[in-house]
Amino acid sequence: MFGAVQFGIFAAFIVLFVPMGLAGWHLSRNKMLFFSGALFITLAVGVHLTPYFPSITDFVSSLSVTSVVSNRNSCISFLHEIVWDVRDSNKVLWGWERSTPVVACEFQKLSRVEASVLLNGSWIVVVGDSQARLVVLSLLNLVMDGEEMGSIRGDLFKRHSDYKIVIEKIGVKLEFLWAPYAYNVTELLTEFKKNRRYPDVLVMGSGLWHMLHVTNSSEYGDSLGNVRKSVVSLLSTEFGNDGPVTGSVSVQSPHLFWLGMPTLINSMLNTEDKRKKMNGVMQDAYDRELYQSKLLRQSGGPLLLLDIKSLSGRCGVMCTVDGMHYDEHVYEAAVHIMLNALLIDSQQRL
Numbered sequence: 179m180f181g182a183v184q185f186g187i188f189a190a191f192i193v194l195f196v197p198m199g200l201a202g203w204h205l206s207r208n209k210m211l212f213f214s215g216a217l218f219i220t221l222a223v224g225v226h227l228t229p230y231f232p233s234i235t236d237f238v239s240s241l242s243v244t245s246v247v248s249n250r251n252s253c254i255s256f257l258h259e260i261v262w263d264v265r266d267s268n269k270v271l272w273g274w275e276r277s278t279p280v281v282a283c284e285f286q287k288l289s290r291v292e293a294s295v296l297l298n299g300s301w302i303v304v305v306g307d308s309q310a311r312l313v314v315l316s317l318l319n320l321v322m323d324g325e326e327m328g329s330i331r332g333d334l335f336k337r338h339s340d341y342k343i344v345i346e347k348i349g350v351k352l353e354f355l356w357a358p359y360a361y362n363v364t365e366l367l368t369e370f371k372k373n374r375r376y377p378d379v380l381v382m383g384s385g386l387w388h389m390l391h392v393t394n395s396s397e398y399g400d401s402l403g404n405v406r407k408s409v410v411s412l413l414s415t416e417f418g419n420d421g422p423v424t425g426s427v428s429v430q431s432p433h434l435f436w437l438g439m440p441t442l443i444n445s446m447l448n449t450e451d452k453r454k455k456m457n458g459v460m461q462d463a464y465d466r467e468l469y470q471s472k473l474l475r476q477s478g479g480p481l482l483l484l485d486i487k488s489l490s491g492r493c494g495v496m497c498t499v500d501g502m503h504y505d506e507h508v509y510e511a512a513v514h515i516m517l518n519a520l521l522i523d524s525q526q527r528l
């Protein structure tokens with residue numbers, strides 16, 4: 179029987195040299211098919227026999243775990259692997275899935291102190307509609323205590339207005355900028371670029387207003403295209419490979435997030451107009467435009483999605499009263515996903 183290491187080396191040789199050899203020998207098509215078939219069967223038999231050789235199993239599993247841990251960037255794709263336990267609307271619990279790759283990523287719900295250390299001294303801007311405001315509220319809930327929250331809740335909930343707060347004890351400046359449409363997001367990006375001052379963390383999102391008041395997905399796609407252009411131009415002129423432009427205040431490029439739309443539960447929406455326009459077909463069309471816009475990292479773009487649709491959808495009907503705005507736990511999960519992404523991006527560990 180092979181030892182684990184020898185088996186690993188042997189497998190690597192098969193995988194590396196057999197196809198290389200085939201390419202070098204210019205085999206006829208039939209021979210090629212024969213060899214690739216033989217290679218496939220060899221590997222398949224190997225995989226099925228593996229469980230009977232404990233040393234190999236250990237070796238393989240230790241390999242996959244270390245590769246996940248050593249490359250924490252791959253953990254980004256597991257950030258939304260969250261499970262919900264919703265007994266009733268007053269008892270909502272959430273946590274990361276306990277599957278092997280997710281556990282290996284060591285995601286954590288940050289405590290108030292940990293979040294304060296992580297965000298210490300940073301400028302955070304959240305741009306968007308009421309969903310974005312709820313994310314700001316969750317972030318404040320995490321870093322401030324109940325008494326402090328009581329005094330600011332009223333200000334934060336003035337409808338359709340901006341909100342700004344400096345949390346002195348951790349030197350955090352947090353801003354919410356009311357931007358119901360993607361055009362408004364683009365405008366704000368243009369302004370950052372003009373002033374050449376950039377937040378450390380920038381979360382943006384929009385879509386619900388457009389769906390309700392414009393109800394044209396291809397036009398929404400166009401407006402997202404403009405957001406993408408602004409982001410890309412901002413990143414390339416100020417934070418390109420040549421390093422920061424001299425005299426620029428920011429040195430490090432901002433951490434950028436896109437706040438996705440929630441799952442809309444049509445029958446619960448609170449006006450006839452919403453129920454008619456914000457239907458399943460329209461939601462799918464708007465989602466498609468987001469993915470096609472190449473705004474998100476998944477499609478090669480610059481922004482990491484905070485997937486409110488998946489979080490709210492899994493939390494379900496018991497987590498919303500109007501089919502659009504969800505229980506605080508949904509936005510709390512989004513905030514912890516963002517903080518864990520910041521930890522990964524900055525290669526920091528608490």
Ligand SMILES: *[C@@H]1O[C@H](CO)[C@@H](O)[C@H](O)[C@H]1NC(C)=O
Nearest residue numbers: 294295296298299347348349
């Ligand atoms: C924030 O940073 C400052 C200076 O770097 C430090 O003095 C302070 O203790 C930090 N506060 C927290 C809560 O980490």
Ligand SMILES: *[C@@H]1O[C@H](CO)[C@@H](O)[C@H](O)[C@H]1NC(C)=O
Nearest residue numbers: 356357358359361362363365
């Ligand atoms: C957002 O953009 C629309 C369309 O360009 C504009 O009418 C509106 O005033 C803007 N709102 C804000 C808050 O900038």
Ligand SMILES: *[C@@H]1O[C@H](CO)[C@@H](O)[C@H](O)[C@H]1NC(C)=O
Nearest residue numbers: 393394395396397398399400
């Ligand atoms: C939707 O917007 C596009 C422009 O992006 C326009 O060409 C099209 O006519 C609009 N569709 C409707 C139904 O208004």
